[in-house]
Amino acid sequence: xxxxxxxxxxxxxxxxxxxxxxxxxxxxxxxxxxxxxxxxxxxxxxxxxxxxxxxxxxxxxxxxxxxxxxxxxxxxxxxxxxxxxxxxxxxxxxxxxxxxxxxxxxxxxxxxxxxxxxxxxxxxxxxxxxxxxxxxxxxxxxxxxxxxxxxxxxxxxxxxxxxxxxxxxxxxxxxxxxxxxxxxxxxxxxxxxxxxxxxxxxxxxxxxxxxxxxxxxxxxxxxxxxxxxxxxxxxxxxxxxxx
Amino acid sequence: xxxxxxxxxxxxxxxxxxxxxxxxxxxxxxxxxxxxxxxxxxxxxxxxxxxxxxxxxxxxxxxxxxxxxxxxxxxxxxxxxxxxxxxxxxxxxxxxxxxxxxxxxxxxxxxxxxxxxxxxxxxxxxxxxxxxxxxxxxxxxxxxxxxxxxxxxxxxxxxxxxxxxxxxxxxxxxxxxxxxxxxxxxxxxxxxxxxxxxxxxxxxxxxxxxxxxxxxxxxxxxxxxxxxxxxxxxxxxxxxxxx
Numbered sequence: 001x002x003x004x005x006x007x008x009x010x011x012x013x014x015x016x017x018x019x020x021x022x023x024x025x026x027x028x029x030x031x032x033x034x035x036x037x038x039x040x041x042x043x044x045x046x047x048x049x050x051x052x053x054x055x056x057x058x059x060x061x062x063x064x065x066x067x068x069x070x071x072x073x074x075x076x077x078x079x080x081x082x083x084x085x086x087x088x089x090x091x092x093x094x095x096x097x098x099x100x101x102x103x104x105x106x107x108x109x110x111x112x113x114x115x116x117x118x119x120x121x122x123x124x125x126x127x128x129x130x131x132x133x134x135x136x137x138x139x140x141x142x143x144x145x146x147x148x149x150x151x152x153x154x155x156x157x158x159x160x161x162x163x164x165x166x167x168x169x170x171x172x173x174x175x176x177x178x179x180x181x182x183x184x185x186x187x188x189x190x191x192x193x194x195x196x197x198x199x200x201x202x203x204x205x206x207x208x209x210x211x212x213x214x215x216x217x218x219x220x221x222x223x224x225x226x227x228x229x230x231x232x233x234x235x236x237x238x239x240x241x242x243x
Numbered sequence: 244x245x246x247x248x249x250x251x252x253x254x255x256x257x258x259x260x261x262x263x264x265x266x267x268x269x270x271x272x273x274x275x276x277x278x279x280x281x282x283x284x285x286x287x288x289x290x291x292x293x294x295x296x297x298x299x300x301x302x303x304x305x306x307x308x309x310x311x312x313x314x315x316x317x318x319x320x321x322x323x324x325x326x327x328x329x330x331x332x333x334x335x336x337x338x339x340x341x342x343x344x345x346x347x348x349x350x351x352x353x354x355x356x357x358x359x360x361x362x363x364x365x366x367x368x369x370x371x372x373x374x375x376x377x378x379x380x381x382x383x384x385x386x387x388x389x390x391x392x393x394x395x396x397x398x399x400x401x402x403x404x405x406x407x408x409x410x411x412x413x414x415x416x417x418x419x420x421x422x423x424x425x426x427x428x429x430x431x432x433x434x435x436x437x438x439x440x441x442x443x444x445x446x447x448x449x450x451x452x453x454x455x456x457x458x459x460x461x462x463x464x465x466x467x468x469x470x471x472x473x474x475x476x477x478x479x480x481x482x483x484x485x486x
Contacts, residue, residue: 011277013289014272014416016409018449023405030255036256046256074408081477157401161431162266166259166315173257180404185449188404206261206428 425457
């Protein structure tokens with residue numbers, strides 16, 4: 001059991017989608033922000049590990065279970081806990097509580113520490129993560145295996161200037177935006193996500209030609225983001241029909 | 244002189260651009276959010292004017308003067324004042340203060356009240372805006388005249404699902420994102436905006452084919468966003484070279 005950290009948030013208008021709910025990619029950004037706040041609170045801010053160790057945190061996988069998404073102007077609470085870590089991976093959970101205090105979204109995530117210059121993952125230094133009081137484990141938690149898409153629809157996507165963040169790469173949250181756009185507007189207008197499994201494999205830079213590929217089978221969509229024939233991210237989303 | 248309202252904000256990682264500064268479109272969203280907070284505070288929230296009058300606030304113009312943009316993690320203050328109004332237009336200013344208390348951005352904006360169903364502007368009811376204590380004026384404040392672009396570069400843009408907000412239209416802030424994308428990455432990497440004049444003329448819906456057209460002349464860029472040959476928004480941006 002790691003230390004828990006909790007903060008509150010009110011969903012602004014400009015972060016709502018057509019369903020008057022929080023934009024799902026924004027929820028991921030928000031979760032990441034809360035984990036940064038916890039690090040700052042514990043004296044091991046992102047800035048500090050960068051200046052002291054030349055390291056940056058990178059998310060490699062997300063798994064979301066969604067009862068419902070926060071709605072416009074809802075006052076939610078976001079709780080996070082760095083649950084466990086092994087040699088290479090750190091596992092962090094987030095729980096989103098609705099304004100009645102009920103759990104509405106559960107997110108599990110996998111982080112690695114990257115050397116900023118080599119862009120290679122480094123072994124997690126015990127001392128560095130000690131303040132989180134996470135359990136050290138041997139086991140590597142495997143996410144789902146994503147099957148290769150056989151006959152996807154393909155949606156050409158241009159990287160926008162504002163898709164990039166201050167690292168100069170496409171911000172993590174944008175991949176999920178692109179995945180949505182490979183589905184038909186009619187489908188998106190009538191369905192909301194129930195579970196999401198999302199894996200990042202390769203960063204995307206300014207000027208890249210990006211394809212968002214998808215296969216929809218009933219209420220399950222499978223996604224790939226590719227550049228130059230290489231997979232940058234994969235996802236599996238289970239949808240349900242809107243009430 | 245209208246009533247002033249001030250709130251603070253800390254710039255999160257995911258709202259920074261490659262210059263480690265706040266994304267300019269996000270600053271506009273944020274300003275809008277602060278004006279909504281003032282309305283809520285004065286008992287005339289957006290929800291209330293919608294349910295009581297079937298009206299929504301729409302921004303038609305912005306003018307920005309930028310000394311510098313807020314940087315990552317900077318604690319800024321945003322002050323707003325509904326300065327004046329006439330029969331159809333309400334004029335609202337925003338000032339962004341940096342963490343040393345210095346003025347870093349000034350924004351003037353023009354709002355109209357739209358009937359939600361007819362999408363037509365209505366006369367501003369004195370009673371409705373009384374709580375802001377804005378001065379009633381006769382004069383219509385004219386923004387700059389935007390000249391028609393003679394020989395622009397043209398950038399085809401797809402409307403993303405998450406470009407839409409809960410009104411089902413493209414969110415105002417997205418037009419500016421698209422305007423940036425009509426300029427060369429090299430130019431955007433080396434320049435930052437100094438003044439922006441931005442005018443909205445027509446809403447954009449899901450499924451629209453959008454062109455972002457631009458002409459760059461030295462440090463001045465002129466922009467048009469068009470759908471089906473009709474102009475939806477225009478802008479003029481003065482840039483300066485990054486330090």
